[in-house]
Amino acid sequence: MTLSPAEWEAIRLSLLIGLAAVAWILPPGIAVAWWLARHHFRGKALVNGLIHLPLVLPPVVVGYLLLISLGRQGVFGQWLYSNLGVSLPFTWQGAAVASGVMAFPLLVRALRLSLEAVDPKLEAAASTLGASRWRVFTTITLPLAIPGLLTGTVLAFARALSEFGATITFASNIPGETRTLPLALYTLIQTPGQEAAAARLCFLAIIIALLSLIASEWLARRTQQRLQERDAY
C-alpha cells in the first residue's frame, strides 16, 4: 500500500502536532501533578475540577474558549500578536495548543496517581542525606513515578493525535497546516466517492495507535530495567 502525498501530509502533521502538544504540556503537567499530589490547600477540589474540565466539556467548547482567549482579538492572543508577533489560530502550533489542552488532564491524572504512590518517607530520607528539594524531586520522586509519567505521556500523545473538535474550532481544517489525520478523514467522509480513501486513513489511524501503544509498552519495560541498574552519579 503506497500512500498519497495528502495522506503522508496528514500523518506527518498528526505526529508533529501530537509530539509538540505532549512536549509543551509535559513541564506544566509534571509541576501541576506534583503540586496536587504533595500539597493540601483550600480550593484544591476546584483546581482539580478546572484541570479536568477538558475531559468532560464538549471539545468544541474548549476550541471556542481558546479562540476567544488566544485568537487575534482574544485577551492573550492580542498581547501575543502585538508583542511577539505570534498568531496561533489557523496554524499547526495552534493545533498543538488545542490538542495539548485536551490531553493535559490525562497526563496530570496518570502522573499524579504515580506521584502519590511515591513514599514521602523516601523523600525525607533523601533530604537528611543532604539532597535539596530539586535533587530529591529529580532523583527520587520523579524516577519512582516513571511508570505514571510514561502512561500519562502515551495517553496524552494518543489523545493529541486523535483530537478533532477543539482543533477544528481553534485551528481550522487547513491542508498542510492543521489537517491532521482525523480532520483529513472527516474531510474525506464529507466528500462523495471517497469511501475507499476514508477506509485507508481509518486503517492508518489504527496502525499508528497500535504502534504507539507497543512503543510505550517497550519503553516502560526498558526504563524499569534501566532504573534498577542505575547508580548514583
Add this chain to the structure above:
Amino acid sequence: MPTNPTSPDASAHSSLSLSVEQRLGNFQLQASLTLPASGVTGIFGISGSGKTSLLRIIAGLDTPDVGKLQLGDQVLLDTQQRQNVPAHQRRIGVVFQEARLFPHYRVRGNLTYGMPKRATHRFDEIIELLGIGHLLERIPGTLSGGEARRVAIGRALLSDPQLLLMDEPLSGLDGPRKQELLRFIARLTRQVQIPVIYVSHDPEEISAIADHLVLMKEGRVIASDPLHDLLQRFDLTEELGGFDAASIIEGRVVEHDDVYQLTHLALNKCHQLIIPGISAPVGSRLRVRIFARDIALALSPTKDTSYRNQLAATIKKMETLPTSPHSVELLLSLGSIHFRSRLTRKSSDEMKLAVGKQVTALVRSVSILHY
C-alpha cells in the same frame, strides 16, 4: 552540597541544645535539653512519649510551633528569629525505623547518594566496618532486614554528618539478628567520632549503647543524666521499667576458664564477676546488665549456696517505693561502682539491713550487653 560554615573538626565537639514546643492534636511536646557533644545519648520512653517527634525536629523534618535548636555555635532553628536551616543543610544523618533504602538504586548507589567528595576516602572503611562489601551490587528489595539496616547505617554515615540520629533502628528484627546488630552498633558508635542520639523504647538496647540517657514521658523530658547515675534513681524506677530495673556495670576481661567455659570479669581492683564464657580477648572492656531482682543479699560470705558471684558491698541507700510497698530498693556500693538490688521488705527487716551496713551481694545472673 551546600557549604557549611563550620569545619567538621570544630563541629565534632559541639553539644546540642534545644528547647521546643509543639502541639500535635491532643499531644503536646515540650522539651528543653542540652546533650553532650560526644558519645551516645539514648532517648528512652514508651511509645507515644514524644521521642520520635523530638528526633524529627532535630533532623529538620518537622518544625515546632516555638523553639530553638543549636548545634555547637550553629543555630539550626530559632522560631522567634524566623530562622530554620532546612533538613538537607543541617548535616544531621538519620537512620530510620525502617531502612528507607531507595528501591531504584543499587546498594552502592544508596551508599553514595549523600556522600560528599570529602567523605569518599571513607567509603572502603565504612563498608568494611559494616560488612556490606558483598552487597554493593544488590538491589535493596533483595536484602534481608538486618542487611538493609546496615546499609541504611552506612548511607547515613557516608553523608558525613556532624550528628547521627537513630530512631529504633532495631525494630522489627528477630532475636539473634537484633543482638548481632545491637552489638555492632555499640561497637560502631565507639569507633566513629560522631555524637549519636539513639531513640528506643527497649531498656536493653538503651543500656547496651547509651552513655547519657534522656527519659521522656508524655511529651516531656523527665530526666537527662549520665546513664549510670540515672539508672540508680529510685524515683524513676517505674519509668525505667519497674520490675526490670537494672544496673549497668563495666568490666574488663581478665581470664578465661576453659575447663568450665567461664570468663572472669574484673569490675575494679578487688571485685570480680564470673560470667558464662565469651570469646572477647583478655583485656577487652565489657558492659553487663544486672537486674535489681537478680541480686540477693547475705550478711556474710557463704559457701552454702550455688551463688558463685559474691561481692562484698556496702548499703548506700534504702527505700520502699509507694508503687510496691512489699519490697525495698537498695543501692549497693563497691567503692566507686554502684548497683541496685531489690528485696522483700520482710527479709530486709529480718536481716536488720540499714544504710552503711556491710553485706554480701549474691549475683544470680548477669547479661552481657556488648563487647
